[in-house]
Amino acid sequence: MNESAAAPKSALSFEVQRQVRKSLTGRIKTGAVSRSGMAVKVTVMVLLALSLLAFFTFDYKDIDFADAVRGTLTNAATLFAEPRLKYSTATAVLYQLFVTFCLGILSTILGAVIAFFGALLCARNISDPRVSAVVKSVVAFVRAVPTILWVLIFAVTAGLGSVAAVSGLTFHSAGYLIKAYAESIEEMDYGTIEALKASGAGFWQIVFQAVLPSSISYMLAWTFMRFEINFTNAIAMGAAAGAGGIGYNLFMAGYFYFDLHEMGYLTYVIVLAVILLETAATKIKAKVK
Amino acid sequence: MPVLELRNVSKTYNNTTRALHDVSVTVEEGEFVSIIGPSGAGKSTLLRSVNRLVDATRGVVILDGQDITRVRGKELRRVRTKTGMIFQHYNLVNRLSVMENVLHGRLGHKSTFSGALGLYTEREKEQAFFILERLGLTEQAYKRCDELSGGQKQRVGIARALMQEPKLILCDEPIASLDPNASKIIMDYLRDINKTMKITCLLNLHQVDVAIKYSERIIGLTAGRVTYDGPAQKLDKKTIYEIYQSNEGELITDMKE
Ligand SMILES: Nc1ncnc2c1ncn2[C@@H]1O[C@H](COP(=O)(O)OP(=O)(O)OP(=O)(O)O)[C@@H](O)[C@H]1O
Ligand SMILES: [Mg+2]
Numbered sequence: 001m002n003e004s005a006a007a008p009k010s011a012l013s014f015e016v017q018r019q020v021r022k023s024l025t026g027r028i029k030t031g032a033v034s035r036s037g038m039a040v041k042v043t044v045m046v047l048l049a050l051s052l053l054a055f056f057t058f059d060y061k062d063i064d065f066a067d068a069v070r071g072t073l074t075n076a077a078t079l080f081a082e083p084r085l086k087y088s089t090a091t092a093v094l095y096q097l098f099v100t101f102c103l104g105i106l107s108t109i110l111g112a113v114i115a116f117f118g119a120l121l122c123a124r125n126i127s128d129p130r131v132s133a134v135v136k137s138v139v140a141f142v143r144a145v146p147t148i149l150w151v152l153i154f155a156v157t158a159g160l161g162s163v164a165a166v167s168g169l170t171f172h173s174a175g176y177l178i179k180a181y182a183e184s185i186e187e188m189d190y191g192t193i194e195a196l197k198a199s200g201a202g203f204w205q206i207v208f209q210a211v212l213p214s215s216i217s218y219m220l221a222w223t224f225m226r227f228e229i230n231f232t233n234a235i236a237m238g239a240a241a242g243a244g245g246i247g248y249n250l251f252m253a254g255y256f257y258f259d260l261h262e263m264g265y266l267t268y269v270i271v272l273a274v275i276l277l278e279t280a281a282t283k284i285k286a287k288v289k
Numbered sequence: 290m291p292v293l294e295l296r297n298v299s300k301t302y303n304n305t306t307r308a309l310h311d312v313s314v315t316v317e318e319g320e321f322v323s324i325i326g327p328s329g330a331g332k333s334t335l336l337r338s339v340n341r342l343v344d345a346t347r348g349v350v351i352l353d354g355q356d357i358t359r360v361r362g363k364e365l366r367r368v369r370t371k372t373g374m375i376f377q378h379y380n381l382v383n384r385l386s387v388m389e390n391v392l393h394g395r396l397g398h399k400s401t402f403s404g405a406l407g408l409y410t411e412r413e414k415e416q417a418f419f420i421l422e423r424l425g426l427t428e429q430a431y432k433r434c435d436e437l438s439g440g441q442k443q444r445v446g447i448a449r450a451l452m453q454e455p456k457l458i459l460c461d462e463p464i465a466s467l468d469p470n471a472s473k474i475i476m477d478y479l480r481d482i483n484k485t486m487k488i489t490c491l492l493n494l495h496q497v498d499v500a501i502k503y504s505e506r507i508i509g510l511t512a513g514r515v516t517y518d519g520p521a522q523k524l525d526k527k528t529i530y531e532i533y534q535s536n537e538g539e540l541i542t543d544m545k546e
């Protein structure tokens with residue numbers, strides 16, 4: 001019997017030693033050579049330094065730190081320990097929640113339909129490379145501008161309200177979903193597309209017979225994820241853009257009535273709704289293979 | 290009349306890589322022809338120029354008596370229905386059933402609308418079952434393709450090609466991912482299709498012994514040029530070494546003797 005084949009018989013030769021990379025503790029490294037690890041470290045250090053600097057250089061005026069903390073805690077206690085409705089009823093709140101839900105659904109569906117066709121132009125394996133590059137950069141721009149800004153831009157023509165909110169949400173959703181859908185499509189093996197092409201199938205036949213069946217489950221998962229985002233965005237739009245829904249109630253309770261009890265109640269309703277949504281989304285995602 | 294004729298076909302990728310150099314090949318109806326040659330010799334390029342997945346830089350491709358070198362759009366789709374293609378990695382839509390994949394062979398014959406929605410006639414579905422039975426896949430008909438073994442997937446690939454009712458079947462390394470057993474089954478089916486259905490077969494193969502055993506004729510391709518074109522029996526060792534540009538004893542096939 002030999003000894004274990006893996007046991008080194010002698011020391012590594014000089015030429016090999018020169019190639020071996022070691023960590024600070026002298027152990028041999030096995031990972032691929034990359035510069036990104038270093039970049040991550042540097043970024044983290046810089047961010048940490050900036051945070052500390054900011055913390056110490058703020059102008060705190062004459063706020064007493066202990067006082068501020070105490071006040072915040074009392075408010076939080078009122079908010080979360082004594083939820084109570086005063087200016088509206090439970091049914092009204094549920095109805096407003098439903099309105100917000102509908103805003104989210106509407107903008108997600110509109111966005112998804114636009115995104116489906118956009119993704120066909122954007123996915124490199126089925127589109128023209130030049131068209132794809134153009135669509136990709138346009139979409140990157142749309143995504144880079146925050147949703148609230150799009151809503152405000154649409155508000156210039158539509159006025160603040162649900163129309164501007166849905167338009168803005170749809171616009172940003174489309175940008176987000178085009179990228180997600182296109183990546184789902186690009187996951188697909190190009191050979192399959194080529195096989196159908198070789199048999200004489202046309203573009204739309206390939207899209208519906210090969211591309212869609214292969215990527216539909218990813219697309220659905222992304223759509224649900226976007227719906228969750230749109231739902232929370234719709235709450236914010238209710239408050240910030242007067243789009244109605246539960247966000248508007250929250251805005252009124254906080255800004256006009258200054259009623260922490262009512263705000264607490266609304267917050268609980270929203271948290272509950274989001275948790276329910278999240279659970280439903282997870283269930284649905286598990287179902288589509 | 291030959292099914293396929295390549296006249297002085299050259300292909301240069303990106304103005305730099307020369308994959309085919311002045312290749313002229315004629316394939317008669319009903320022939321079983323294998324192309325052999327080293328990696329990068331241009332075998333796949335040759336096959337793909339026949340169904341226009343690759344456009345020849347120079348020369349003429351004549352399929353079934355029609356110059357197809359420059360056809361486009363609808364006409365290209367019609368021309369492509371005449372050639373079935375079988376791939377090393379099967380290239381099926383894994384999430385769809387065997388039946389759906391086989392029926393994909395009909396897409397080129399159908400209208401955009403009914404093809405996109407997958408509306409097939411009863412006759413087409415019956416034909417699909419007829420082909421599946423022939424390939425011993427009846428029991429797999431409603432399985433998803435990702436549940437199949439490699440050999441079964443390749444048979445689905447063949448079924449899809451047969452569904453086109455092609456004149457010519459192109460096989461790009463049909464057995465390169467299969468074990469010897471499954472390889473034999475696939476090769477036997479291809480031969481059977483060639484003999485009983487009179488469909489011409491043009492194959493790329495890496496296994497010289499398989500090529501010699503199954504084909505009537507062999508084409509040797511070396512660095513984009515045809516270096517042998519003749520009966521399989523006349524392919525001697527010396528020629529094989531020339532095709533693969535290697536010396537005696539270097540090829541893995543040498544180890545058998
Ligand atoms: N799409 C492409 N773009 C650029 N060059 C390519 C492309 N396809 C093939 N080539 C080049 O053309 C030459 C021939 O390739 P081809 O795939 O036809 O060879 P092959 O004989 O099929 O090889 P293998 O046996 O490895 O499959 C190679 O040098 C290859 O790098
Ligand atoms: Mg090849």
